[in-house]
Amino acid sequence: MIKTIGVLGAGTMGHGIALSFALHGHDVTLYDTEPGALAHAREQIAEELALLAEEDFIAPADVPATLARIVPRTDLGAAVRDRDYVIEAAPEKLELKQRLLGQLDALCPAHTILASNTSSLPLAAMMTLLDDSRKQRTIVNHWYNPGHLMPIVELSFFGNMPAQIYKEVEDLYASIGKQTVKVLKDVPGLVANRIQQGVAREVFSLIENGVAEPADIDKALKFGPAFRYATTGQLEVADFGGLDIWCVVGDNLLKDMDNSPRANALLRRKVQEGRLGVKSGAGFYDYSGKDLGEIRRTFMRKLIHQLKASEYYA
CATH class of the missing domain: 1.10.1040.10 (N-(1-d-carboxylethyl)-l-norvaline Dehydrogenase; domain 2)
Known part of the structure; x- marks a missing residue:
């Protein structure tokens, strides 16, 4: 069962993804190279949680509890070394994502599932630096902005991942209230x-x-x-x-x-x-x-x- 989450990138998508998992009880590390980006992300998350409470979508007590579950990190190794599921929300640059996934392969435990929030880059190309065992545990999970409010997440099922591992990811998203779309073919833009x-x-x-x-x-x-x-x-x-x-x-x-x-x-x-x-x-x-x-x-x-x-x- 997936319990611990790592999110790479504290920008528009990354902070919303971290908020979503933390709101539903997951221990989340939020990584960024810039301390200022992490501080800004925390401010955004606090504001968005406050609005959810104001609109009676969550209880006021959920705000500090959710914030406490998100741990900021500027060291990549410390951010992912004990994670079950790691999502990268880096800019849409193929070489960057290839390099980042390669780093994650070396830093993460063997059981960790790697995910990319891309909607435009081909999964096979991004996985170039991964060995076959890690390729079986790598998936596209495309969120919609704002991530904590839009209920859709598109998941790739392109033939590299066994059905039982896919089901584990699918169940994870169901547990945080997301509607998943199983995408069977790697086409630019996916479905939505x-x-x-x-x-x-x-x-x-x-x-x-x-x-x-x-x-x-x-x-x-x-x-x-x-x-x-x-x-x-x-x-x-x-x-x-x-x-x-x-x-x-x-x-x-x-x-x-x-x-x-x-x-x-x-x-x-x-x-x-x-x-x-x-x-x-x-x-x-x-x-x-x-x-x-x-x-x-x-x-x-x-x-x-x-x-x-x-x-x-x-």
Whole structure:
């Protein structure tokens, strides 16, 4: 049984992953090369736990208890030498991940399962420096941001890992309230990101072509398809609507929809202009003069409310 967890990288994804496991009683080491990053991660985790308590998702007593289960480390060996499961959340650079997994192979006990939070790099290439026994204990586990609120984790089942070890990982995630997606083929983006990019491509195209304003396009998604998607999958929706109807509509619409093989030109222009979204103060919407902290908290509150509701449909 997996009990002890190691998380490498205290950034956006890493701190949320550490929070999730610690909240459910696991002993977690959180590693980063920069002490400042670890200090910032602890502040973020404390703020996010406080918001969970404020929204009655956890008890106030869970906040200090969860924080106490997360031990910061700047020494890699000390962070992983006694771990059952180690997740790397390093930047998406193949050579970096190859080198890091090789280091973990040497530093971790033989029973340790290694995991990468990648969604774009091939598992076989990342495992180049591992021997066959460790390859059988290496997996992709792709979390969605924010990790402590988004219930999905995609898990690779590409043929390198025996079924019983995969089941051990799957059970671990079930124990912390995650919905796992078993991905059978190593394709860029796995499953959820490919679906999301398909929606985003058409949304950006609609804006570029002046079909509707950003607020109305978001409204169409939130109160149209996404309203159903919160509880019902696309294939279920298709079955309820009738596959004959979906076939006819597909023939009528798809030939007129965006099929570009690269990022939308309007999106690229915004990036070039430095309009990156909330973090820069403007994107498709203007956030200048607004409390960005409160905007983020409101975003989190929405996800907490949705997470509460989604437990009924799990």
